[in-house]
Amino acid sequence: MATLVLGAVGTLVGGPLGGAIGATLGRSLDTAIIGTPRREGPRLKELAISTSSYGQPIPALYGTVRVPGTIVWATDLTERRDSSSGGKGSPGTTAYSYSVSLAVALSSRPIDRVGRIWADGNLLRGKEGDLKTRGKLRIHRGHADQLPDPLMAAGIGAQCPAHRGCAYVVFEDLALEDFGNRIPAISFEVFAGSAADIVSELAGQVDIDSSRADFPELDGFIHEGGSLAALLAQFDRLRPLDAVTRDGRAAIKGGEQPVGEVPVLPPPAAWDEGDFGRDNGTDLARRSPVGETLSALRYYDPSRDYQPSLQRADGMEPGIAGQTLEFPGVFEAAAARGLLERASHRARQRGETLSWRIVELDPALGPGRIVRAPGHPGLWRIEGREWRERGIELELVRHVAPAMASSAADSGLAWSAPDRLAVETLLRVFELPWDGVASPGTPQVYAAVGAPTGRWSGASLYRESGGTLIPTGSSGPVRAVGGKLAGPLGASPGLRFEAAAMLRVELDDHDAGFAPVGLDAIAGGANRLLVGGEIVQFAQCQAEGSGIWLLTGLLRGRGGTEIEALAGHAAGARVTLLDNRLRALSADIDPGGKDRFAAIGLADSDPVFAAIENVGRTRRPLLPVQPRGETDPEGNLLLRWTRRARGGWAWLDEVEQPLVEQAEIYEVGLGDSERPDRVWTTLEPRLRLDASEVGSLAVLHPGKPIWVRQKGSFAVSPPLRLTTLPSS
Structure with missing residues (x-):
């Protein structure tokens, strides 16, 4: 930088x-x-993606690792069209979605299983084996009896290989809506036995003392090919190895630590040849550790979802930049830190070398053996030996005891994609009072499509007609906010704002919530809830945990739902937030409310059905208000009331609300509103009954109520009681 x-x-x-x-x-x-940008080892893949190119190696996987894989087969994108009719003059819509089938090679040796799968950094498959999007997954583990994948065989034919010895996965009809209709960058968590398996497989090429060449800190390893010598050199930087000979065959064992009595080298032999140094048969020298000391280690960290991590060594001397070792293995942070500290300590302390001449070969004094050299304090390690004309020359390096490195290490902060199980769709369909904007003759029906806490990517919506599901579009991934009353909500006249009133809501999705607003926002229609059939507004909210919210400051009976407010609601009544997360379903709705709707999401084994609640609410006139019944001195009965109009939610002082109906007509009835004993019709919000008529009615129908309701263009309002006839 x-x-x-x-x-x-x-x-x-x-x-x-x-x-x-x-x-x-x-x-x-x-x-x-x-530090220096110089690095050793294969470059760790920072943001590896699945590729498809000739010559790219398929790695051999050991232990638990994360790899991008190589795409070895794929189909063209498959297009799917979902059309829905707008109806009633609204334009129809057609939604396009795409899917693809592909095969991805993972390992050039068999594996045990595939765990999580990431696509564009998000989880495509969780720990429980659930796919987060539409499609099918088949895993072929690479064993010798592996058969061709049926989808690939259908597309390729008889020439389709079984890929025995190669582990791969096949996605069938993988939905691409979540990835911009393209194949995403996919990576896989693979379990392939133990990382120690690499030692047993190497034993077929060279003798390995597995008891002394183990690597307990290694949780996984990605072997992308190369010579055996290069692989062993990688391991040697972190876990020292010694190359020896056994019966004429090369052998590998772990770096030896002195056990018991340490052998002493025979006295040096003084040779009279060359410029060996002093003629006493020894040559002591020091070499600079520059270029050999490890200053940093890059590795894969399982706590960071196997993303590359970096540990730096402490105690580096000024002027010694050191090397950064790229090791394609999986370590915990503490293990990586300990390995780096010990490797760095060894490199810094092994700067002293000693050449030692002896006359006769002692088979016990081979490479890797820890010895003492007379006249030179401390321990020495035999790195090599060479035949000379007059004897054997041993190359010794100062032996360094293992450093007591601190195991404290931090993987750092990392974002992990949430792994949530898929949840089933929740559907509520209802009709709302006219909002004063759309056509007053069109039912305003909405679908609240949501889900409980968990993974949910939306649902397809359908209208049921004659036993057939007709597509009406999709909900989209945004959930409607809904739940149920956590306790009863008492009755209310709904006449004014009730600052002390409260209700408790238990939300379906615990990650959802509410926001407080002021009284001006309440007057503008903010924070509307559909509680049962009543529309309630609230001002303040407070989360109580586990998805329960306390809502205070209520305005009840909104949009002409005073009757529902007077009835109150029992605990468990459905609650839905009325905002832009609702899905309008006003096209081709049966005004009689016989329609039924369905939603089908990714986790829904069967359609989720819902009938329309509050049928007819949009086109029904509002209940008249302010009833008055007066008797004048002559005994005549004067009945008055105040009309309201659909869409007029706000009470505007001294402002006449425009009439929405084709004509202003009222029915004044006597007795039961369903079977009235007498009905009068008037074109204004008043009616006068003569004293004689009132007297005869009192005799024939004593104690019965007189009510009024407005007749609209499509329906009549609920009745409002004006007065009651006197009893005889």
């Missing part, structure tokens, strides 16, 4: 020469801060 910044600044100030100087200073600063 400093190289880029200082180079750019230098170019702006001093032209190309200034840029070169700035870049040089930047590299010096980078080296001082983060």
Whole structure:
């Protein structure tokens, strides 16, 4: 970063020469801060994606690892069309979705199973084996009896290989809506036995003492090919190995630690040849650890979902930049830290070398043996031996005791994709009072489509007609906010704002919530809830945990739902937030409410059905208000009331609400509103009954109520009681 910044600044100030100087200073600063960019080992894949290219190796996997895989077969994208009719003059819509089938090779040796799968960084398959999107997955573990995949065989024919010895997976009709209608970057968590299996497989090429060449810290390893020597060299940097001969065959064992009595080398033999040094048969020298000391280790960290991590060594001497080792293995952070500290300590302390001449070969003094050298304190390790004309020359290196490295290490903060099980769809369909915007003659029916806490990506919606499901579109991935009353909600006249009133809601999705608003926002229609059949507004909210919210400051009976407010609601009544997360279903709705709707989501084994609640509410006139019944001095009965109009939610002082119906007509009835004994019709919100008529009615129908209801263009309002006839 400093190289880029200082180079750019230098170019702006001093032209190309200034840029070169700035870049040089930047590299010096980078080296001082983060060390040399020199790295050893295969480059760890930062953001690896599944690819398909000739010549790319398929790695052999050991233990538990995460790999991108190689695409070895794929189909063209498959297009699916979902059309829905708008109806009643609204345009129809056609939604397109795409899917693909493909095979991805994972390992050039058999595996046990596949765990999680990531697509574009998000989980495509969870720990429980559930796919997070539509499609099918088949896993072929790479054993010798493996058969061709049926989908690939159908597409390729008789020439389809079984890929025996190669583990791979096949996605069938993998939905691509969540990935921008393209094949996403996929990576796989693979379980392939134990990482120690690599030692037993190497034993077929070279003798290995597995009891002394084990690697307990290694949880997984990705072997992408290369020579045996290169592989062993990788291991040797972190877990020292010694190459010896046994019966004329190469053998590998772990770096030896002295056990029991340490053998002493025979006295050195003084030879009179060359420039060996002093003529006493020994040559002591020191070599610089520069270029050999490990300063950092890059590896795969399981706590970070196997993403590359970095540990740095402590105690680096000034001026010694060291190397960064790229090791394609899986370590816990503490294990990686310990391995790095010990490797760095060994490299810093092994700068002293000693050449030692002896006359006769002792088979016990072979490479890897820990010995003592007369006249040179401490322990020495035999690194090699070479035949000379007059004897044997041993190459010794100062033996370093294992460092007591601290195991404290931190993997750092990392984002992990949430692994949530799929949940079933919840559906509620209802009709709402006219909002004053759309056509007053069209039923305003909405679907609240949601789900409990968990993974849910939306659902397809259908209208049931004659036993057939007709597509009406999809809900989209955004859930409607809904739940149920956690306790009863008492009756209310719904006349004014009730600051002390409260209700408790238990939300279906515990991750959802509410937001408080002021009284001005309440007056503008904010925070509307459909509780049963009543529309309630609330001002304040407080989360109580486990999806339960306390809502206070209520305005009841909104949109002409005073009757429902007066009845109250029992615990468990459905509650839905009325906002833009609802799905409008106003096209081709049967005004009689005989329609039934269905939703089908990814986790729904059967359609989720819901009938329309509050049928006819949109086109039904509102209940008249402010009833008055007065008797004048002559005994005449004067009945008055105040009309309201659909869409007029707000009470506006001294403002006449425009009439929505084709004509202003009222029915004034006597007795039961379903079977009235007498009905009068009036074109204004008042009616006068003569004293004689009132007297005869009192005799014939004593104690019966007189009510009024407005006749609209499509329906009549609920009745409002005006007065009661006197009893005889």
